Amino acid sequence: MAPSPTQEVALIGADGKLGPAVLHALLSAGYRLKILKRSSSRSSNSYPPGVQLARISDDMDTLALKDALQGADAAVLTVRGRMRDLQMCVADASIQASVRRFIPADFGSCDSSSPQAQQLTEVRRHLIHLIQHLDDPDAFSWTSLTCGHFFDWSLPFIHIFPEEHRSDVLDEGEYRVSFSTLSRIGEAVVRVLQRPERTANRMLFVQSFCMTQIQVVAAFEKASRRNWEVRKLDAEAFKEAEMAKADQGSLDAVEELVWYLGTVDADWTARKDFAMELLGLEDEDLQEVVDGLVGG
């Protein structure tokens, strides 16, 4: 029997970097939306008309979450990926509240299922643990989206510095890298909910485009009408240096390792679960996106 369609979505993390794009996409697609947030949260309470807001005690215990999740068909988490305990609680509460689809806070730059990602970043290990935890009840299902680096959130995070007209690339800058804009990720969440059967219990890969770093730099050069300085970093030496810093507790180094992994091993087009066709999505135009970023 086909599952009944998703009508109401609970969103947790609506006020972060990714949350607003997901909120916008869900509302545009006609879903009823309920935002769950902590009582102490200081982020804005101003949401479009019709959006419900449920405040929950700061410890976000499973019982309070279960009450708040009643009536939701799907729960989407856009909280920080390292919030493992919160994700576990929301997952358990979703099962108890008969929420049928759970979309965890993955949205990764790198592939959580790859041994290298699990070795280098704790968040990726957490995510796999969470997914194993979910692989259980009958009426419940999950979908995890891996999207590559956010392209329009922080260019410096991906070593692109438009103000200084320069960029770093790993090795020769020829690794093919899947990137996603925030709006693409919002769109992908909607498409998953619209295709409950084919997307159930799967880690899917989406993108706005898959380009080499050199191609990305060329698009910025074109948009800014000038040549850029390109610094070539030895990928292996970069990884070793950042691993040593991460071992000393540096969180910046962990972020650099995410950049490394999401560059050298992030061509989603080659992945078995590359889902652009399944989700009815097409690539965006790199130059158009870059022109928008440089111009706007």
Ligand SMILES: NC(=O)c1ccc[n+]([C@@H]2O[C@H](COP(=O)([O-])OP(=O)(O)OC[C@H]3O[C@@H](n4cnc5c(N)ncnc54)[C@H](OP(=O)(O)O)[C@@H]3O)[C@@H](O)[C@H]2O)c1
């Ligand atoms: N692929 C990439 O390049 C990339 C980059 C960044 C993030 N990500 C992924 O995208 C997802 C969203 O990350 P993000 O950076 O957008 O998150 P974020 O900006 O850190 O947003 C955090 C959100 O979570 C809420 N929150 C914070 N602490 C909470 C708590 N203790 N309990 C409940 N809610 C809490 C915040 O609510 P209040 O503001 O209301 O307190 C806010 O809405 C994560 O899975 C992350 O790993 C991917």
